[in-house]
Amino acid sequence: MRVGFIGTGSMGSILIEAFIQSGALSPDDLIVTNRTIAKAERLAATYPGLLVVKSNADVIRDSEIIFICVKPAEYKSVVDDIQGGIDAAQIIVSITSPVLIQHLEALLPCKIAKIIPSITNFVLSGATLCVYSDRMADEDIERLENLLSHISAPIRISEEHTRISSDLTSCGPAFLAFFIQKFVDAAVEKTGISEEQATQLASEMVLGTGKLLTTGGFNPAALQKRVAVPGGITETALRIMQKELCGLFNNLIHTTHAKYEEDLEKVSSRFFDAKGQIT
């Protein structure tokens, strides 16, 4: 199966490397391009056999599934480049949350999927969120999810929950890393433990906690209850978290959704004019 990539920046290269490292694809299966072509050529130097082509149209010509890994503002020009060359049997996979399936359906004749990857896919872990256009047949979905399952747990969501789901899976690693960093900083400041050791301890804790919550039979409430013995140290500390963090997550979700609405409007205006006509 020939898989194309338009955009080999941060997320495009993470996906390419994860597919190769996991054995899902070999470099020979991949055909890639990037606006700054040297970036794609660096990947080809690391993975001999990976084919770099000069234009977005060249990727489309020879690929069955094509991942578009560019930022929202760059999206319309990519669609313009590929519009004339794509056919109904090909699958476009968009990884950009504010580009709606309906936008792409209006502009492209092909099958369309939106998947939201996560940096956790780099270590063949975490989720990829999946939303499909009605043009995707069951066998198309199966083929794509089979590919994604080598690097992640593909989880189907409704498009209206794209933002909140992405907050949890895609932004989540940064949020959790922030929490860990603050925990480590305080540990170093208050006790003199080395930053290196505190980071190692916290990171092992996160890995183990993730396992308990995914395959270990715990949900978040049960895990807290199990660790926090009544009257013990953890329970006392959890009371502080309850007090200090109250409202934080509501604010966080409010902020991510407000920014998303802004991005949606900007992207829509690049695709459609005020009368809803394609620009």
Ligand SMILES: NC(=O)c1ccc[n+]([C@@H]2O[C@H](COP(=O)([O-])OP(=O)(O)OC[C@H]3O[C@@H](n4cnc5c(N)ncnc54)[C@H](OP(=O)(O)O)[C@@H]3O)[C@@H](O)[C@H]2O)c1
């Ligand atoms: N970062 C994450 O954790 C994450 C997670 C989920 C989804 N996403 C989504 O992934 C998308 C890409 O994000 P990113 O962090 O990978 O951005 P990025 O590092 O800026 O990568 C975008 C790449 O697209 C290339 N590009 C731009 N316009 C192009 C065009 N017309 N034709 C071909 N290539 C073009 C850029 O080339 P240049 O080298 O010339 O700049 C750049 O290498 C975004 O929509 C983001 O929302 C990101």
